[in-house]
Amino acid sequence: MTNERRVLVHPDKQNLGASVAARFITKIIDVIEEQDYASVVLSGGSVSTLVLAAINRSEARDSVDWSKVSFWWADERFVADGDDERNDKQNGIDLLDHIGVLPENVHRMANTSQAASLAEAATQYQAELKAHAQGDDESPRFDITLLGVGPDGHVASLFPDKPQVLQTSPTVLTIDDSPKPPPERLTLSLPAINNSQRVWLILAGAEKAASLGLALAGAGEDQVPVAGVKGRKRTVFFVDKDAAAEVPEQLIASTY
Structure with missing residues (x-):
């Protein structure tokens, strides 16, 4: 496990999206050629x-x-199900509804029709993660995890100064008082996220610069959750020029 971190800076938001998309397609093809499947x-x-x-x-x-x-x-x-607040709905509109992914390969977190409570939904997803895990792991060793980062440094639904950030188990945590609506959420724990071979973090805009700078300067994950993200092989920050304003020059990579 190298825990290598790199920051790749792009001139603008549009260039950033296109660049990450191209790298994603190339890497997924490589992973499938190597092991005949890929998890994202x-x-x-x-x-x-x-x-x-x-x-x-x-x-x-x-x-x-x-x-x-x-x-x-x-x-x-x-x-x-189908609520505009669902991540899986937007992900479907943007990509999943347009490609030949098999229904059994789409592992959604439960909606309010599929689980009677937030706790039950978390338990269901924990079991699904465990069923697809390698060896004694509690979750799969994902090949690529794509994460956005909030202006406050939150990733997934792990928010600063919330107890979930420092929880190491279970793999799926519940949040009933999210500082961003809606209040009830499910999130992977940091250890589950970090069981990914590669974590790609995407940041655009000047409002992300302070959090990125703090994370790379060694801030604690309780204050800046993104600081606790470390993929098993590699952690890459794909950022636009505005978000990179407070990144030390020596941390900026010229290539992937």
Whole structure:
């Protein structure tokens, strides 16, 4: 496990989305060639609107054998199926509804029709993660996890100064007082996120610069949750020029 971290800076938001999409397609093809399947973790917000939509627009989209790709979620809002607040709904609009992914390979977190309570929904997803885990792991070793980062440094639904940030178990945590609506959410724990081979964090805009700078300067994850994200092989921050304003120059990589 190298825990290598890199920061790749792009001139603007549009270039950022297109670049991550191109790298994603290339890497997924490589992973499938190596092991005949690939697992991907999705989240909402900027990741969906920037990256997934760019993957869908790419001329290379159909070069991926999507039937060999499974999709999971880093977090989800515990609301009704089809609610506009659901990450999986937006992810579907941006990408999943347009590719040949198999229904059994789409591992959604439960909505309010599928679980009687937030706790039950968490237990269901924990069991699903465990069923697809390698060896004694509690969750799969995901190949690529795509995460956005909030202006406060939150990732998935792990928010600053909330107890969930420091919880190491179970793999799926409940939040009933999210500082961003809706209040009830499910989220992977940091250890579950960090069981990914590669974590790609996508940040755009000047409002993200302070959190990124703090995370790379060694801030604690309780204050800046993104600081606690470390993929098993690699952690890459894909950022636009505005978000990179407070990144030390020596941490900026010229290539992937």
